[in-house]
Structure formats: C-alpha cells, structure tokens
Amino acid sequence: MLIEPLEIPLLYGRIAIATAALSHTLFATFIVGSAFMGAATETIGRLRHSERFERLARLIAFALILSTAAISFLGVILVFCLNIFWPHFWSTLFRVMFWPLLLEAGFFLGEAVFAYSWYYSWDRLGGEGRGKSLHIALAWGAAVCSYIAMLMIDIVASYMLTPRPPQPIWLAVFNPTMAYLHVHRIFGNFVWTGLAVAGLCAVAWLKARTFDEAGFYRWATSVCVLVGFGALLIMPGIGYQYLLQVRYTEPQAFHALMLGGRSWLFDLVALLYSLLVVLGSWYILRIVRRTAPEESASRLIVPWSLGILFGAGVILAMPYHLQHIPFVSNVTDALINPLGKMQPYKYFALSALVIFGFTNWVFLSRSFSQRWSAWQDIANVPPDRRSPRLVLVMCLCAVLTMFSMGWVRESARAYNGYLIYGVMKLSDEEPTYRSADGSLSETPSAR
Amino acid sequence: MPFDLNLPAMQFPLLGNSLAVAIPSLLHIVLAGLSVGFLILAPIFEWYGRRTAHFTDLAYGLTKFTVLVFSISTVLAVIMVELLIGLFPVTTMWVWNQFRGPIGLAIAAFLLQFAFLYPYYHYWERIRARSSVLHMALGTAAALLMLIWVAVLDGMGSYMLTPVKGASPWDNLWNPTWLSLGLHRLVGELAMAGFVIAAYAAWRLGRQNAEDTREYYQCMFMIGWLSGLAALLLQPLTGVIYASWIQRAAPDAYEQIVRGEYRLLAYVQFALIGLLMVGSHLLSNGAIPPKRRSRGLDVAIPVTALLMVTSVGYTTLRRAFLYLLVVLLLWSVRSLFVREGRRWLLAASFKPSMRPIALALGVLSLLVYMTMGTIRETARRPYTVRHVISLHDRVERPTADGAKQREASYATMEGQE
Numbered sequence: 001m002l003i004e005p006l007e008i009p010l011l012y013g014r015i016a017i018a019t020a021a022l023s024h025t026l027f028a029t030f031i032v033g034s035a036f037m038g039a040a041t042e043t044i045g046r047l048r049h050s051e052r053f054e055r056l057a058r059l060i061a062f063a064l065i066l067s068t069a070a071i072s073f074l075g076v077i078l079v080f081c082l083n084i085f086w087p088h089f090w091s092t093l094f095r096v097m098f099w100p101l102l103l104e105a106g107f108f109l110g111e112a113v114f115a116y117s118w119y120y121s122w123d124r125l126g127g128e129g130r131g132k133s134l135h136i137a138l139a140w141g142a143a144v145c146s147y148i149a150m151l152m153i154d155i156v157a158s159y160m161l162t163p164r165p166p167q168p169i170w171l172a173v174f175n176p177t178m179a180y181l182h183v184h185r186i187f188g189n190f191v192w193t194g195l196a197v198a199g200l201c202a203v204a205w206l207k208a209r210t211f212d213e214a215g216f217y218r219w220a221t222s223v224c225v226l227v228g229f230g231a232l233l234i235m236p237g238i239g240y241q242y243l244l245q246v247r248y249t250e251p252q253a254f255h256a257l258m259l260g261g262r263s264w265l266f267d268l269v270a271l272l273y274s275l276l277v278v279l280g281s282w283y284i285l286r287i288v289r290r291t292a293p294e295e296s297a298s299r300l301i302v303p304w305s306l307g308i309l310f311g312a313g314v315i316l317a318m319p320y321h322l323q324h325i326p327f328v329s330n331v332t333d334a335l336i337n338p339l340g341k342m343q344p345y346k347y348f349a350l351s352a353l354v355i356f357g358f359t360n361w362v363f364l365s366r367s368f369s370q371r372w373s374a375w376q377d378i379a380n381v382p383p384d385r386r387s388p389r390l391v392l393v394m395c396l397c398a399v400l401t402m403f404s405m406g407w408v409r410e411s412a413r414a415y416n417g418y419l420i421y422g423v424m425k426l427s428d429e430e431p432t433y434r435s436a437d438g439s440l441s442e443t444p445s446a447r
Numbered sequence: 448m449p450f451d452l453n454l455p456a457m458q459f460p461l462l463g464n465s466l467a468v469a470i471p472s473l474l475h476i477v478l479a480g481l482s483v484g485f486l487i488l489a490p491i492f493e494w495y496g497r498r499t500a501h502f503t504d505l506a507y508g509l510t511k512f513t514v515l516v517f518s519i520s521t522v523l524a525v526i527m528v529e530l531l532i533g534l535f536p537v538t539t540m541w542v543w544n545q546f547r548g549p550i551g552l553a554i555a556a557f558l559l560q561f562a563f564l565y566p567y568y569h570y571w572e573r574i575r576a577r578s579s580v581l582h583m584a585l586g587t588a589a590a591l592l593m594l595i596w597v598a599v600l601d602g603m604g605s606y607m608l609t610p611v612k613g614a615s616p617w618d619n620l621w622n623p624t625w626l627s628l629g630l631h632r633l634v635g636e637l638a639m640a641g642f643v644i645a646a647y648a649a650w651r652l653g654r655q656n657a658e659d660t661r662e663y664y665q666c667m668f669m670i671g672w673l674s675g676l677a678a679l680l681l682q683p684l685t686g687v688i689y690a691s692w693i694q695r696a697a698p699d700a701y702e703q704i705v706r707g708e709y710r711l712l713a714y715v716q717f718a719l720i721g722l723l724m725v726g727s728h729l730l731s732n733g734a735i736p737p738k739r740r741s742r743g744l745d746v747a748i749p750v751t752a753l754l755m756v757t758s759v760g761y762t763t764l765r766r767a768f769l770y771l772l773v774v775l776l777l778w779s780v781r782s783l784f785v786r787e788g789r790r791w792l793l794a795a796s797f798k799p800s801m802r803p804i805a806l807a808l809g810v811l812s813l814l815v816y817m818t819m820g821t822i823r824e825t826a827r828r829p830y831t832v833r834h835v836i837s838l839h840d841r842v843e844r845p846t847a848d849g850a851k852q853r854e855a856s857y858a859t860m861e862g863q864e
Contacts, residue, residue: 004544066565069514072521073561077554079528083543084550091536095454098533105526112518120515165450423452 005434006085010426013085013433018410020078022403026192027071028153029185029402033193034064035115035146037227039139046132054126056220057139060197061119064142068112075108086429089419096166097156100173104152107145114142150189154182160420161413162249176249180242187231187238188405192398194228195276199395202388218384221391222287226364228398229280233357235273236350246412250421253412258342262411264325267317269408270346272401274313277353279394281306281360286387287367298363305356312352315345456840457534464534465838469824471527473817478520480632480816484640485509486564486593487633488674490586497579501666508667509644510568510586535840538831546603548616553599560592594633601629607832608823609696623696627689628823634678634685635819639812641675642723644668646809649802665797668805673793675812676727680777682720683769693826697833700826706760709825713759716822717769719815721752724772726808728779733804734795735782744779751775 006013038060045053082090094101118138125135158178164171198221205217247254256262285306288298320340322328339345413421419428459467489506496503531539543550566574567585574582602620605628611619648668652661694701705713728748732740755768784791829838836842 006547065518068518069521069565070561072518072525073557075525076521076528079525079532080543080550080554083532083540084547087540087544091532091540092452094529094532094536095457096452098457101529102526102533105522105529109519109522109526112522116515116518163452166452166454420452423450 006432007434010429010433013081013429014414014426017078017081017085018407020074020081022406024071024074024078025406026399026402027067027074028150029189030067030193030196031064031071031111032143032146032150032186033189034060034067034197035111035139035143036190037193037197037224038064038118039136039143041223042136042139046136052216052219055216056223058119058122058126059200059220061115061122061139063197063200064115065119068115072108072112085432086419087432088428089424092424093156093160093420096172097159099169100152100155104149104156107149107152110145111142111149114138114145118142150185151182154178154185157181157409161246161253161409163420163423177242177245180238180245184235184238184242187234188402190231191228191235191276192402194224194226194231195391195395195398196228198222198224198228198391202391202395205388206385214383218387221388222364222367225280225283225391225394226361226368228394229276229284229357229364230361232273232276232280233354233361236354250412252416253421256415257408257412259321260415261324262408262415263321264319265404265408265411267319267325267340268404269401271313271317272397272404274309274316274353275397276394276401277357278306278309278313279390279397281309281357283387283390283394284360284364286384286390288363290384291367292363298366302360302363305359308352309356309360312349312356315339315349316353318345459530459534468527468530468534469821471523471530473820475520475523475527476820477813477817478516478523480636481640481643482513482516482520483593483597483633484636485513486586486590487637488640489513490583490590492670493579493583493586499666501663502670504663505644505667505670506586507568507571509640510564510571514564514568535831537840537842538836541836542603542607542832545606545619546599546616549599549602549620553596556592556595560589560596563589563592597632598629601625601632604628604823608693608700608827610832610835624689624692627685627692631682631685631689634682635816638675638678638682639816641671641673641678642808642812643675644671645675646806647671649797649805649809652797653799653802668797669793669795672727672730672805672808675808676780679723679727680773680780683773687766697826700833703828704822704826705762709822709828710760712818712822712825714756716815716818717756717759717765719811719818720769721756721772723808723811723815724776725749725752726804726811728776729804730801730808731779731783731795733798733801739782741779741782744775748772748775748779 038057041053041060042057044050045057118135118141121135121138125131125138155173155175155178158181159172159175162176164175166172201217201221201224205214205221208214208217243254243258246257257266281302285302288296288302292298318337318340319325320337320342322332322334322337413419414426417425417427419426458464462470486509489509492502492506492509494502496506528539563585567582567589571582574585599620602622602625605624606619606622609623611622645668648664648671651664652668690701693704703709725748728744732745751768751772755765755772758764758768783795784793786792827833830836831838831840
C-alpha cells in the first residue's frame, strides 16, 4: 500500500544494505570477542597479580565501549536501510523472528549497561578486594549478554539460508545450520578481535616513545596474536562441519559456493586464510629468532614450518574452475586447474596449514614462559619495526576475511536469487523499486 | 520445501502492542532528550568557562553523561524500532518510506556528529590545550548536527499527527506542526536538562563533600536551576504556538487532547507544570533572605496553578491562568537578583532546605517530558497516522482502489487544514 516506488535500480538497495550490514557486523563481532577477551584478561590479571594484564584489559574495555557506541548507531542505520530498500523481506522476516530479534536488542542493551559500568568504574572498583570482584563480574556480565545477543542474531542469519516453517517457532529457531553457524562465529570473533586488538597494540608499539610503552605493547600485541592465531587454526574444522550441513540442507547453495559461479569468492577466503597463517607464523619466527634460547627446537622447526605453510597456502588458494574467476577468460581458455581440486590437494594443504600453524602457535605460547624471557628486558632488545607492521597486515587480512566471509554466506542465497532461501526471492522486492502499471507498491501486510 | 511465511498480526503478550512500544519509547526519549539538552548546553557553558572554571567542569560532566548514555539510549531506540516493525509494520514502513531523503540526511548528520562528539569528549584537555575555540567549535558542531537528526525525527512524529500530501519526502517534512513541535521539544529539553542538573547537584550537596567540591556543586545547582527556569518560563509560549498549529491543522486531535477520551493526561500535564512552577517559587524563596520574600506570591502562585489545572477543558481561561502564572513566577524570580548600579547581580545561595524541592523538580521535569510525549501519541488515536493508518495497523480504505483511497484520505486531511 501507499509506498512510492524508489525508481532506482535494485542493485543500489543491495549495495546500501550490504555496506550497512558489513560495517555493522564488523563492530558487532568485535564487541562479542572483546567483551570475552577483556573479561578474561582482567580475571587473569587478578589471579596472577599482573599489571600488564590489567592494563591490557583496560585498553580492550576502551575499544569495547567505543565499538558499542558505533554499533548501536550502525544497527539503526541497518534497520533503516532494510525498511526502505527491502521492506517486504524485512517485515516478513521480522514477523517470523520477532522474539529472537527483540531478545537480541534486549541483551545488547544489557551488554551496553555492563560494558559502560565496567569501563567507567575502573578507578572506583578496579583496585583490590570486593570491589575488584564486582568489577570483574561487570566484565563477565557484558560478555555473557553479548554472547546471547550474538546467539539470537545467528538464529536469524542461519534461518535465512536454511529456513523451516515459521510455526512452531522452535522449528525456525533450531534450523539445520543454526548451531554450526553459531560455533563458527564464536571462533571467528576471536580471530577477528584478537587480531584487531593486536593491530591496535601494534600501532601503539610503533608509536611508543619509552621502553616501558614499547615493552608493554610488544607483549600485548603477542598476547592478542596468540588468541587470534589460535582461534584461526580451529576455524577450518568448524567451517568444514558448517559447509557439510549446508551441502546436505541446501545443495544448490553449496554448489554455487564451492563449484559454481561464486566459487572464486571461496578461493578468496582460502587465500586470505593462508595469508593469515603464513603471516602469523612469520611473526612467530621473528620472535623465535630474537628471543628463543639457543638450544630451543623452535629455532630449527619454525623456519621449516614456515616454508611448508607457504607451499600449503599457495595450493589452498588455487582455484579449480578457472572461468568462474572474473576476467580470467582474458588470460586463458583453460576451464580447470587440476591442482585446485579439493580432493586430495586442498585437504592436504588445509591439514598442513593447521598442523604446522599449530606447531608454531605452541612455540609462541612457550615464548611467554620464564625461560624465554622474551617480554622482560625490552631495553636490551634492538628496536623492531617490522613485527608490528606484520601484525597490521594480518589485521587488514582479518578485516578482508570478515567482509569476504560475510559476502560468501549472503552469496549462497543471493546467487540463486533468494533473500530467504527457497521461500522469498529478491524479485519479490521489485515492486518497491518500480511498479509495472505506474501505481503504488504494496506492503505485504496490506496485500 | 516452500511454505507460507505470512503470519497473522502479532499481539504482544500481557502489555498489548501500544504499551509494549510506549515503554522503551519513553525510556529512550528521556535519555535522548537529556542528551540533546546537555549537548546544546555543554559548549555554551564551556564558553562561560573562560571566566569561571566551574562552567568548564560542568560542560565536561554534561558531555560525559551524553557519551555514557549514548549507547543505552540508542539501543532503547533500536528496541523501540524493532517493536514498531514487528507490531505496527504497515505504519513503520509507510512513514519511513515517506521520509527517505530526510532520513538519509539525518543519518549523515548523526554520523558526522559522532566524529565531532568523541574527540570533543575523549581529547578534551589535549584539544583545549591547543585551542579552546577549536574545542568549543567541535562541541557546537556536534550539537548542531544532533539538532538536524532531531529535526528529521520531529518531522516524522509531527507528520503522523498532521500528514500532508507532499510532492516529495522533503515536503512531507514541512507539515503544519513540524517547526512548532521542534521548537516546543527543544525548549522542553533545555528545561528538563536544567532541572535535572540542579537535582543532581542538590543530591550531591546532601553528601559529604570537600569544600572545593561543595562550591562546585553549589555553582552547578544555580546554573542548572536558572537554565531550567528560563526554559520553563519560555515553554508556555512555545506550547501555545504548537497547540494553535494542532488546532488549525487537526482540530479533532486538539479536541481529543483537551476534552476527549484521554483528557486526563492533559490534566496530569498541567498539574505537573503547575507543580514545577510552584516548586520553582519555593526554591526561589529558599534561596533569598526572608525579608525579601513575598507573602502575596506564596498564596497567588499555588492558587493560580490550581485554577489553571481546573480549567484545562476551557482553552482561553486555561491560557489566561497559565500566563498569569508565568508573570507571577517572573516576579518571584526577580527577587533572586539585586541591582548594583547598572547591573543585576544574582543574590541567591543554596540552603539544605532546598534539597528535597530541587530533587522533586528534577523528577517532575522528567515526568512532564514523558507525559507530553504520551499526549502527542494519544492525540492521533484511533490512528497511528491520522486518517491514513488505523491503530490496528490497517490502511483506511474508503474505496477499493489503492490510489483512489489514498487521494481521498489526503483530501480529508487537506480539508481539515
């Protein structure tokens, strides 16, 4: 009823929504990860009586409240865009997912209240004793609320790809990919947040003017890389399970992503993943070379491991269907790249990335032991400008991975023309953009 | 696998749809209204802070509050919007689509406001050390950009009461009650902000304080109270402008406010305003020496307030009493100042007996703001968009044809204007 057609191409709406959604997601995922990381670092700081962990927790808390403010407004923009550009889709999805969406907003409110109380009560409660326990409880309150909010959004996001009848609501809530997407996102958040905070610390490390500052930020960068890089190595296992579920539930969508027209996007994700593992290992190699004891096995293993990871990364990033990559037809007529086959090459490559990446991660974690004394005597260590820059490149790769991964998931539906898979098509929004007879478009509820 | 995703209209359990939307909306507008008021006052106080340091401290405190509650207020807005989409999808979608362009502008202004507000607060000392004018300019820019956002939202709110058949979304913004609502709300926000500042200062003064902090809170109390009072004295004028525009554009809505089903809300509103004015007089009395107090005003102000409340249903009479009350209060406030040569000086001070009154005025100002919001919403009943969409979220269809019925509903509105 009564809605003047937008009279613009459908693509404009898609671009507006994609931009709003991707920027919103970037901050939203950061909030979940940073709330947990912040709470954990403050807890560890208290248990170990470590000022460094306390300082890192405060830095994370500051990043958290800034992103909470940003995301709350980006959320409003996303809702505005959805209502204006895809009103039929949004009102339909909203009716089906009313309670999860409402609960999500409610728990996000809880997260904001806890997070702000946490950060702004630091001087008052952050000392010792009972006040400190309450302060840590506030941090965990923010973490739990953000986690539940994310769970609610995962219900909605997974429903769009693998929908079930809207009533009873449990069928829709526990749709086939809900649990898989959720677990995938939990670890994905830790990858992104770990590397994003590491990036922030790396900037501060580069800008540090005193030994104390440089020492702290060098240590903090490595702690965050440890978190992000560790979670990164778990992702392929979870992602594999998620994809299997998509394959069984929506084979068409799976085909579009893995072998079809959008397989190049998945190759891009594979390339970024490989880059992250290689760059992370390179960073570890630099730590090993500078600070590992002479007799440490890491001095022998990590360089070799990096070489193997490089080879594995190249294989993993190779495309199989060459002609699905934009503009490749200008270069070659070949249809298939046999080395880009999943079975066996990419499976081996992925296994190598995880196994050797994990080996390197173990050495990074060992660098925090007393024997290595990597983080203590900063004054005796020559200045290092390359390591923080490496971390910044990793951070950039993590941002690109988040964007492309989001795009991959949306593509799984959109490539086959769906907004809600198998139920609602993108073409259903056409009346919002132009009406065939020149009359006004109708909202679904008024039809 | 295809199945039908169209579900029947939702009914929010226990609360009902209207109340479910009203609760987060009211919570949101209180925080948002206070934030807008503080954002405007902060650079002004900072300007005065060039002479008195307490003003600068107050400006910083107000900005801190704005930044602190920003996310909470925005999330409340998201909850409100989500409830609107779920419970009133047709209304929400229609109204938003009537304002596509202005919404774009509002979003851009708000994002830009972010870019000014955060450095304004988080780099307060650093920027002031470099240039205090630049710092004030940041605060002013943030406030002005926030006002663009508020103006667009006021446009949408006023449009729901007095819709027009605009040729473009920008014309829809220019509906009969837009500017008057914007002005009335802005002054209301300043009044609320002032009284809340005074209430907070009074609360802090009741606790153990070091001497320098005590002096700061006394100063804060006076600044807040006088700002609130100034806006309160201005508010009857902006209220009459707003009411007369409603009367002209939607006479039935005006009738509904003062004599209709929800007239109780109007009585409550005027009772609260009366109490605010009586309370302000009591504060004024408390702040000056007994010999300068006026016995006549002690009787006249409460009696006039009472007469104003009882005459709510009689527009001319009520307005006469309201203006009389404003004049009496101005007379009462005059005793706060003494003349020294050519200048008027403030000769008032905080006393412990004023604390409960100040706290009560803070609460009352919040209640007035919320009641006014509720009145504006009930004025549209039984419509969500007057004469266009019903409270049951259904389009009013005098004819079967979609285009014709739309024309007809607009024609009705235009006739009333």
